[in-house]
Amino acid sequence: MIRSEGLVKIYKTADLEVVALQGLDLQVEEGELMAIIGNSGSGKSTLLNLLGGLDKPSAGKLFVDGKDLAALREKNLVAYKRETVGFVWQNNARNLIPYLTTLENVELPILLRGKRRRARAMELLEAVGLSHRLKNRLSELSGGEQQRVAIAIALANEPKLLLADEPTGSLDTKTSNQVLDLFRTLNKTTGITIVIVTHDPLLARKVDRVVQIRDGKTSAEILRKVSYAEELAQLNAEFAEYGPENHVEYAVLDKAGRLQIPAGYLDADGFKDASRVRVEMEDGRIILLPPEERGRE
């Protein structure tokens, strides 16, 4: 569904150039539910904006659903934004109108007319579990419910790709879990590909794949050893929330043999502030040792 190679985005201001993405490679399969994590300023929102067709890459390749986003002309880009992608933002106020009802908010962006529009809005609100709140004004809904309205709107045109920027950023743990469960259900029932940008490590742990971005590049990939659904079947939910041992972490190795060590590893004694590490091969494993440590006897 998504393929980016050597993706670069440079923002130019009057006297400054900011390289927000510097050669990012990413592949997302159709029907995946995955998360992108990374520190503030690492380029997550920039990537989401490029994926959503809101901005153009400065260099590199970016294909979504077979479309070359760097080359799309204005007319096709409008169609792409309307038909292929849906957005959910952290800040609901961006999508919703507080004095309209839930139903009216969802009807608004639907392109159909008359009864069909109402029926479609009701169908979408049912899909997000809000059939009982149709007549309430937006201002009467809780944060989680408002976020579900935003998700219903994002799904209105049956997008193939749903992009969510910090969708649970302003919600408490219980409500964010519900929103994430909704993403999972939609992913399973409709097959929609979902990419979530988040700071929230708990949310990231509940998807099958997490890609970490550091300084505008993919720096690590974390895959679950068992899928979340399987794990839920095996364990009780409480334990699942805190089970980091259920993930395997992968570091990205580029074609030149450069390896990015995942964040945190180099804080260990002996590695901190080191500019080199000692490399050894042992039984088919590559071992990294602090520079001053002598090889294993």
Ligand SMILES: Nc1ncnc2c1ncn2[C@@H]1O[C@H](COP(=O)(O)OP(=O)(O)OP(=O)(O)O)[C@@H](O)[C@H]1O
């Ligand atoms: N429109 C812009 N003009 C100039 N610089 C920008 C623009 N948008 C983002 N940047 C810069 O690009 C870099 C990446 O920003 P981006 O918003 O993609 O990061 P992020 O990982 O989403 O951060 P956060 O988690 O804080 O939202 C930052 O250094 C940021 O200051």
